Amino acid sequence: MKYGFWMPIFGGWLRNxxxxxxxxxxxxxxxxAQSAEQWGYDTxxxxxxxxxxxxxxxxxxxxAWSTAAALAAVTDKLExxxxxxxAFHNPAVTAKMAANIDRISNGRFTLNVVSAWWAEEAxxxxxxxxxxxxxxxxxxxxxxxxxxxxxxDTFSFKGKYYxxxxxxxAPKPVQRPNPVLYAGGESRAxxxxxxxxxxxx
Numbered sequence: 001m002k003y004g005f006w007m008p009i010f011g012g013w014l015r016n017x018x019x020x021x022x023x024x025x026x027x028x029x030x031x032x033a034q035s036a037e038q039w040g041y042d043t044x045x046x047x048x049x050x051x052x053x054x055x056x057x058x059x060x061x062x063x064a065w066s067t068a069a070a071l072a073a074v075t076d077k078l079e080x081x082x083x084x085x086x087a088f089h090n091p092a093v094t095a096k097m098a099a100n101i102d103r104i105s106n107g108r109f110t111l112n113v114v115s116a117w118w119a120e121e122a123x124x125x126x127x128x129x130x131x132x133x134x135x136x137x138x139x140x141x142x143x144x145x146x147x148x149x150x151x152x153d154t155f156s157f158k159g160k161y162y163x164x165x166x167x168x169x170a171p172k173p174v175q176r177p178n179p180v181l182y183a184g185g186e187s188r189a190x191x192x193x194x195x196x197x198x199x200x201x
Contacts, residue, residue, distance in 0.1 A: 002042040002043060003040070003041050003042050003043075004041060004042055004043035004044060004045060004079075004081075005036060005041060005043075005044055005045075006044070006045050006047065007029055007032065007033070007044045007045065007046045007047070007067070007071075008020075008022045008024070008028070008029070008032060009024060009029060009046060009047060009061055009062035009064070009067060010024055010047075010049075010052045010053065010054040010055055010059070010060075010061050010062075011023055011024040011052075011054075011055055011059065011060060011061075012054070012055075013054055014054075015054055015055075018055070023060075024052075024059070024060035024061055024062055025060075025062075026062065026067060026070060029062060029067060029071060030070070030071065030074055033071050033074070033075050033078055034074065034075060036078060037075050037076065037077055037078045041078065042078070042079060043078065043079035043080075043081055043110075044071075044078055044079070044080060044081065045081045045082075045083070045112060046062075046064045046067055046068050046071075046080065046081065046082045046083065047064060047083050048064035048065070048082065048083035048084060048085055048088075048114070049061060049064075049118070049121065050063070050088075050121055050124070050125045051118070051120070051121045051124065051125075053118070057120075064082050064083060065082060065097060065101075068080050068082040068101055068109070069100070069101050069104055072101050072104040072105035072108065072109060073104055073105075075105075075108075077108070078108065079108050079109075079110055080101070080105055080108055080109050080110070081109075081110045081111070081112050081182065082101075082109070082110075082111060082112065083111075083112045083113075083114050084098075084111050084112070084113055084114065085114050085115070085116045085127070086113070086115065086116070086135075086138050086139050086142035087115075087116045087122060087127040087128040087129060087130075087135065087138065088116075088122075088125065088127045088128075089142075091141075091142045091143075091145035091146050091149075091162055091164070092145060092149055092164050092167050092169075094142075094146055095145065095146045095149035095150055095169055096149070096169055098111060098146070098150075098173065098179060099149075099150060099169060099171065099172060099173040102173040102174050102175055102179050103171060103173065103174055105174075106174055107173075107174035107175045107179075109173075109175075109179050110179050110180040110181070110182065111179060111180075111181050111182065112182045112183075113139060113142075113143065113181055113182065113183040115135040115136050115138070115139045116129060116135055137160070137161075138161045139183075141157070141159040141160065141161050141162050142161075142162070143181065143183075144157060144159075145157050145162055145164055146181075147178055147181075149164075149167060149169040150169065150172060150173055150177070150178040150179070151172075151177050151178055153168070154166055154167070154168060155167050155168075155169070
């Protein structure tokens, strides 16, 4: 059995408690991560939201990917799992960023793939917020590109949402064939995807 926790990047996770004495700062996240590692925790999930879903949209929240890279550099054993929402990211650039964080962490970086759900955040931050089922189709293409970039010397892909031609990614991730991808969903569209409800390796 493994034990994990959600990193308090929103100043805590309780909606009914205004101040949990858990500031949304990197110093606090670093303290939590290093303490959890000493206590024997296995993994932490860093949520990716540009707005604070817990304490209110105007409250502080840490950016997930820069936080992940920084925590990877100041921990030794903790798995750093970071959420990724395809509607906000270029898949080739994502593959490059993830490979770099995987190297910083010496193979401790994993991704939690989320097909998005918050329309207001997408409006404020320019994300592609499409119809529900279409979001899963986009995720399918996104993951094909990310995995292709991680595993092939030269990668090309042309689909409905993305066009990547003769792309090179070096250095590759430490983990082979690639970092673990976690994905899940409850809807019919989510369950129809071949990558859903499994760890993608």
